[in-house]
Amino acid sequence: MPQEVRGVIAKAKGEPVSVETIIIPDPGPGEAVVKVQACGVCHTDLHYREGGINDEFPFLLGHEAAGVVESVGEDVTDVAPGDYVILNWRAVCGQCRSCLRGKPQYCFATHNATQKMTLTDGTELSPALGIGAFCEKTLVAAGQCTKVDPAAKPEVAGLLGCGVMAGIGAAVNTGEVGRGDTVAVFGCGGVGNAALEGARLAGAKTIIAVDIDDTKLEWAKGFGATHTINSTNVDPVEKIRELTDGNGVDVAIEAIGLPQTYEQAFYARDLAGTVVLVGVPNPTMEIKLPFIELFGRGGALKSSWYGDCLPSRDFPMLIDLYLQGRLNLDGFVSETIAIDDVEEAFHKMERGEVLRSVVII
Ligand code: APR
Ligand code: ZN
Ligand code: ZN
Numbered sequence: 001m002p003q004e005v006r007g008v009i010a011k012a013k014g015e016p017v018s019v020e021t022i023i024i025p026d027p028g029p030g031e032a033v034v035k036v037q038a039c040g041v042c043h044t045d046l047h048y049r050e051g052g053i054n055d056e057f058p059f060l061l062g063h064e065a066a067g068v069v070e071s072v073g074e075d076v077t078d079v080a081p082g083d084y085v086i087l088n089w090r091a092v093c094g095q096c097r098s099c100l101r102g103k104p105q106y107c108f109a110t111h112n113a114t115q116k117m118t119l120t121d122g123t124e125l126s127p128a129l130g131i132g133a134f135c136e137k138t139l140v141a142a143g144q145c146t147k148v149d150p151a152a153k154p155e156v157a158g159l160l161g162c163g164v165m166a167g168i169g170a171a172v173n174t175g176e177v178g179r180g181d182t183v184a185v186f187g188c189g190g191v192g193n194a195a196l197e198g199a200r201l202a203g204a205k206t207i208i209a210v211d212i213d214d215t216k217l218e219w220a221k222g223f224g225a226t227h228t229i230n231s232t233n234v235d236p237v238e239k240i241r242e243l244t245d246g247n248g249v250d251v252a253i254e255a256i257g258l259p260q261t262y263e264q265a266f267y268a269r270d271l272a273g274t275v276v277l278v279g280v281p282n283p284t285m286e287i288k289l290p291f292i293e294l295f296g297r298g299g300a301l302k303s304s305w306y307g308d309c310l311p312s313r314d315f316p317m318l319i320d321l322y323l324q325g326r327l328n329l330d331g332f333v334s335e336t337i338a339i340d341d342v343e344e345a346f347h348k349m350e351r352g353e354v355l356r357s358v359v360i361i
Pocket of ligand 3: 042043044045063064162163
């Protein structure tokens with residue numbers, strides 16, 4: 001029987017979001033219905049509402065979530081009702097050219113539910129990142145459910161579903177930060193702080209946080225920053241060189257998505273170092289760099305999609321490290337809110353007041 005639940009909808013470009021009644025179909029083949037327990041508010045939800053992702057309104061927002069599987073389609077064997085899961089937006093297909101070459105973390109044909117969730121008048125909804133979890137229940141592809149230890153509370157576990165995973169993965173998976181490395185992270189929001197945390201986890205010896213907001217830099221210290229730079233009035237490249245014997249860092253991570261901070265990251269790294277871009281630029285931005293510098297500095301310029309994560313490998317491992325006290329995930333939860341408070345949470349995010357507001361459902 002299809003079920004009626006409450007969910008947060010963006011109806012039209014720029015309009016405030018509203019809580020509406022949503023119809024959730026029973027799971028078909030390859031699908032699961034998940035009772036959502038918590039879902040973080042991410043910039044991407046706001047980008048959907050602003051029409052910055054695509055025009056397929058109305059959107060069912062929310063995508064950084066944890067919950068319990070309620071029911072599964074008849075052929076589903078990987079997860080079962082009662083399983084505690086983090087929802088991911090990388091349910092790998094196993095058959096695309098990347099999966100077949102042993103690189104499922106880049107899967108080019110990830111799975112989402114086939115059936116549509118709708119409004120009560122039958123209007124089909126576009127779930128944010130194929131998830132749609134500011135909702136009491138949501139329909140996803142079974143592969144989007146990653147089982148983790150239920151000892152981790154949902155408001156913390158859910159964050160690994162998007163931004164925090166993107167940041168940790170930018171350092172650990174994409175940047176391949178190693179023991180004794182020097183690392184700089186530009187932008188200390190949820191993603192940047194997670195990159196700092198990833199660098200700490202990987203054993204980096206010097207971890208430099210760069211931001212233009214002193215409050216953010218103060219928070220960054222709680223995520224492993226050994227040094228902080230407010231780049232409002234200081235050249236962060238020079239300062240980073242000073243902190244690294246004049247050399248620059250092994251890995252420079254850009255977690256904002258701006259040309260000027262990408263350029264800073266580019267020049268702040270040591271010869272043969274790596275630049276990782278995890279901030280998402282907007283489509284109008286351009287960068288200009290002297291071509292000879294691309295060659296002369298060697299190393300690697302990489303982009304990190306969702307932290308190059310493989311949910312089945314990374315989520316349970318990171319939850320275990322969290323439960324052992326080796327990963328600060330609690331620090332990302334600035335506040336917990338109700339499902340009716342998402343619009344206000346967007347404003348707090350725009351004002352830079354929170355790392356993450358998390359909806360408890
Ligand atoms: N120099 C340094 N820091 C800056 C600058 C700048 N020119 N401009 C902004 N910042 C800082 C902000 O003060 C803030 O602390 O960058 C941080 C950005 O953090 P958030 O806005 O909270 O964004 P976050 O959720 O961390 O996402 C960062 O990653 O996944 C992408 O789409 C996401 O592009 C976004 C980026
Ligand atoms: Zn694939
Ligand atoms: Zn997100």
